[in-house]
Amino acid sequence: MPHPSRFKCDDVTPTGEPPATHDDMSEDIFSTTEIPFPSERPLNVYAFDPSLGNFVGNQMVTHVRYESLEPGPIGERFAVIDYDGSQRTFYKPVNLDDPKLLMTNGLPPSAADPRFHQQMVYAVASETLQRFEYALGRRVRWRTRSGTGHPAAPKGASRRLNLFPHAMCEANAFYSPDAHGILFGYFKASRTNPGRNLPGQTVFTCLSHDIIVHETTHAIVDGIREHFMEPTNVDVAAFHEAFADLAALFLHFSHKEVLVDTLQKTGGKLFEFKLKGDAELAHGATPAIQSQLNTENPLIALATQFGEAAGRASSLRSALMTPATPDGAKEIGTKIEPHERGSILVAAVFDAYFTVYGRRTFDLFRIYRASGGSLDKADLPVPLANRLAMEASRTAEEFFAICARALDYCPPVDITFGDFLRALLTAHLDYTPDDPDHVRDAFMQAFRLRGIVAENATAFSEDALFWPKVMRGSLRVPGLIFGDPNGLTKDEKDHNGDVLRAFAVTHADKLGFDPKAGPIAAPSFHPMFSIGKDGKLYVSMVVELVQTMRVPFGHGIPGTFPLRNGVTLLIAQDPPEHDKRPDPRVRFVIPKLYHREREERVRNFYVGSGRATTTIPAGHDEDKRFRLDFALLHAGV
Structure with missing residues (x-):
C-alpha cells in the first residue's frame, strides 16, 4: 500500500513554500521501500574435487542459507579457522560479504588459493547441515564439549562447529569432539601411482x-545420538562410516549435469561401475587415445582424488562394493574393519535405491524401446536422459531423507545394522504409509542379500520388522512443552528435562528400566514439525532416555566400563479435542535394554579391542577410551 502522501494527482496551488520531501518514513508502517534480505547465498564449489578439472558439472554453484558473515567465514552455525598446524601460521580469512564476492558467487574454484578452501568447507558443510535439518524437520544441535580436561567454551562457541581447512600435513580428515570441529589435512600425492594428480603434488x-560431507555428517550424528560414539559392538564404528558415506554419495545425484552425462554413457544403468569412453573402440582393441578409455562412474565413487593420490588407482570407496550374491552375504561374518564392514551397509542401501529407481523408470524404457530405441547403445537421447535424471534425483533425495529420519527411530545406544534396518522400515512407514513402489521390500531384500538381519525380530516380514507401536493413549506425558519450529527456550528445556526424568521413574517398569540400577537421564529431546501427505501439521518429539551402569571387567582386569541401557521415545502432540488439548502420548518405545548376554558381549568387545587396558593420562576423562577416535579411524583411509 503506498504512503498516503505519495503519488497524489490533486491540483496543487503554489504557496511559495519549499517542496515537501518524503525522506522521513517514521509514519510509514508499510515495507514497500524496504529491501528484503536474500534467502540464499550462491557460492562456487567443486562438485567432486580438483582432479576432475572442468569435467561436466565439476565446477558448480551451491546455494546455502543467507546470513551475514564475519571474515573466516564465521556464521551462526560454522566458524572457519584457517590455522595451518604444520606451518604454525594463520591464513588470511576470506570475507564473503565483500561486495565483489557477493556479485560473483564468491571466489572461483582454485586449488591454489587458501581463501577458496575456506569458502569450500563453509559452503559444503552448510549445505549438508541444511539437508539434514530439512529431512528431520528440526534444527540440529552440535555436541558440546564435556568431561574433565576441557575448559569452558566461549559464549556462543557451542552453537558453531569449527572447520580447520589446513589443520595438519597428513592424509587424513576427521571430526574431533575435543576441538569441537573438523580437521582437514593435506598431503603429497604418490610419486609412483598418483592417478590424475602430479607425482608428489599437494x-x-x-x-x-x-570428504567435507562425510566429516560434517559425523558431527551431525554425534549431535543427534551422543552415545553412538561408544563402540560397544563391531557395527558401531562401521555404522558411522557407512552413514557418512551414504550422505556424501546421495548428494551426487543432485548434480544434474553429471547425472545426465552418466545416464547417457551407461544407457540409464546408473549402477554401472565404468562409463564408456566418448570415442568408439572396437571389441578387443586397445585404446589408442584418452577418449576411448573407460572411466570410473563418478556417481557411485567416493573421494576420487584422495584415493588416487594415495596410490589406490581408484576412488576411496564405492557405493556397491559388496555384491548381492551368496558370497556377498558371507562378508558380514568376516569383515570387521569399520570401512570394509560399513561398505556392506552402503551397498545394501544403494541396492534398494537402484531397485526402486528401476521400478520408477521401467515405463520410460518401455516407451523408448517401443518407439524403436535400443538400450544396447549407451548414448540415450537427451530428453530421455533428462527425464531419467529427474527420477534418479528425486529418488535419491527421498532415500537420503529416509536414512536421516531413521536416526530418530534407532535405540539411543549400542546401534547395530539390524537396528538400522528396523529404523528405516519404521520411519518410512510413519512418513509414507502407502508404498506403491515397494520401497520397504527393496530395503528388506537388499539387506537380506548382504546377510544383515535384525536381532529379536520374530520373522522376516514387514510387520515383524517394524518397531511395535504403543497402544494409543496407554502412555502419556503430561506437561511436555513442544515450543515451535524455532526451538525451545532454556526454561522450556529445563522444564521438559524435569518432566521426562519424572516420567521415566514413574513408568520405569513399562519402559524396561530397573529403578535400582541408577538414575535415568534424558540426554536429548527434540521437537519436530512436519506436514503429512494428508496436509496436516504433525507435532512430535523424539526423546532419549538412558540409564548408565558401571560394570566391572572382571577376569583379573581392573576397572569398570559404562553399560548403558536406553529407550527412544517418539511422542505425539495430538490436536485439541472439544477445546481441550490432550496430554502428549507415546507412540513408540524403541529399546536397547539390559540383559546378561548383552553385558557379556559389550565386555568382550571392549576387552578384545584393547580398550579395557588402555591407559588414560591423569586429569583426563577416564571414559574417553570408550569413545570413538575418528583421527585414528580415518588415518590413511
Missing part, C-alpha cells in the same frame, strides 16, 4: 566435496 582434503 592434495587438500578440504577440497573434496565427499
Whole structure:
C-alpha cells in the first residue's frame, strides 16, 4: 500500500513554500521501500574435487542459507579457522560479504588459493547441515564439549562447529569432539601411482566435496545420538562410516549435469561401475587415445582424488562394493574393519535405491524401446536422459531423507545394522504409509542379500520388522512443552528435562528400566514439525532416555566400563479435542535394554579391542577410551 502522501494527482496551488520531501518514513508502517534480505547465498564449489578439472558439472554453484558473515567465514552455525598446524601460521580469512564476492558467487574454484578452501568447507558443510535439518524437520544441535580436561567454551562457541581447512600435513580428515570441529589435512600425492594428480603434488582434503560431507555428517550424528560414539559392538564404528558415506554419495545425484552425462554413457544403468569412453573402440582393441578409455562412474565413487593420490588407482570407496550374491552375504561374518564392514551397509542401501529407481523408470524404457530405441547403445537421447535424471534425483533425495529420519527411530545406544534396518522400515512407514513402489521390500531384500538381519525380530516380514507401536493413549506425558519450529527456550528445556526424568521413574517398569540400577537421564529431546501427505501439521518429539551402569571387567582386569541401557521415545502432540488439548502420548518405545548376554558381549568387545587396558593420562576423562577416535579411524583411509 503506498504512503498516503505519495503519488497524489490533486491540483496543487503554489504557496511559495519549499517542496515537501518524503525522506522521513517514521509514519510509514508499510515495507514497500524496504529491501528484503536474500534467502540464499550462491557460492562456487567443486562438485567432486580438483582432479576432475572442468569435467561436466565439476565446477558448480551451491546455494546455502543467507546470513551475514564475519571474515573466516564465521556464521551462526560454522566458524572457519584457517590455522595451518604444520606451518604454525594463520591464513588470511576470506570475507564473503565483500561486495565483489557477493556479485560473483564468491571466489572461483582454485586449488591454489587458501581463501577458496575456506569458502569450500563453509559452503559444503552448510549445505549438508541444511539437508539434514530439512529431512528431520528440526534444527540440529552440535555436541558440546564435556568431561574433565576441557575448559569452558566461549559464549556462543557451542552453537558453531569449527572447520580447520589446513589443520595438519597428513592424509587424513576427521571430526574431533575435543576441538569441537573438523580437521582437514593435506598431503603429497604418490610419486609412483598418483592417478590424475602430479607425482608428489599437494592434495587438500578440504577440497573434496565427499570428504567435507562425510566429516560434517559425523558431527551431525554425534549431535543427534551422543552415545553412538561408544563402540560397544563391531557395527558401531562401521555404522558411522557407512552413514557418512551414504550422505556424501546421495548428494551426487543432485548434480544434474553429471547425472545426465552418466545416464547417457551407461544407457540409464546408473549402477554401472565404468562409463564408456566418448570415442568408439572396437571389441578387443586397445585404446589408442584418452577418449576411448573407460572411466570410473563418478556417481557411485567416493573421494576420487584422495584415493588416487594415495596410490589406490581408484576412488576411496564405492557405493556397491559388496555384491548381492551368496558370497556377498558371507562378508558380514568376516569383515570387521569399520570401512570394509560399513561398505556392506552402503551397498545394501544403494541396492534398494537402484531397485526402486528401476521400478520408477521401467515405463520410460518401455516407451523408448517401443518407439524403436535400443538400450544396447549407451548414448540415450537427451530428453530421455533428462527425464531419467529427474527420477534418479528425486529418488535419491527421498532415500537420503529416509536414512536421516531413521536416526530418530534407532535405540539411543549400542546401534547395530539390524537396528538400522528396523529404523528405516519404521520411519518410512510413519512418513509414507502407502508404498506403491515397494520401497520397504527393496530395503528388506537388499539387506537380506548382504546377510544383515535384525536381532529379536520374530520373522522376516514387514510387520515383524517394524518397531511395535504403543497402544494409543496407554502412555502419556503430561506437561511436555513442544515450543515451535524455532526451538525451545532454556526454561522450556529445563522444564521438559524435569518432566521426562519424572516420567521415566514413574513408568520405569513399562519402559524396561530397573529403578535400582541408577538414575535415568534424558540426554536429548527434540521437537519436530512436519506436514503429512494428508496436509496436516504433525507435532512430535523424539526423546532419549538412558540409564548408565558401571560394570566391572572382571577376569583379573581392573576397572569398570559404562553399560548403558536406553529407550527412544517418539511422542505425539495430538490436536485439541472439544477445546481441550490432550496430554502428549507415546507412540513408540524403541529399546536397547539390559540383559546378561548383552553385558557379556559389550565386555568382550571392549576387552578384545584393547580398550579395557588402555591407559588414560591423569586429569583426563577416564571414559574417553570408550569413545570413538575418528583421527585414528580415518588415518590413511
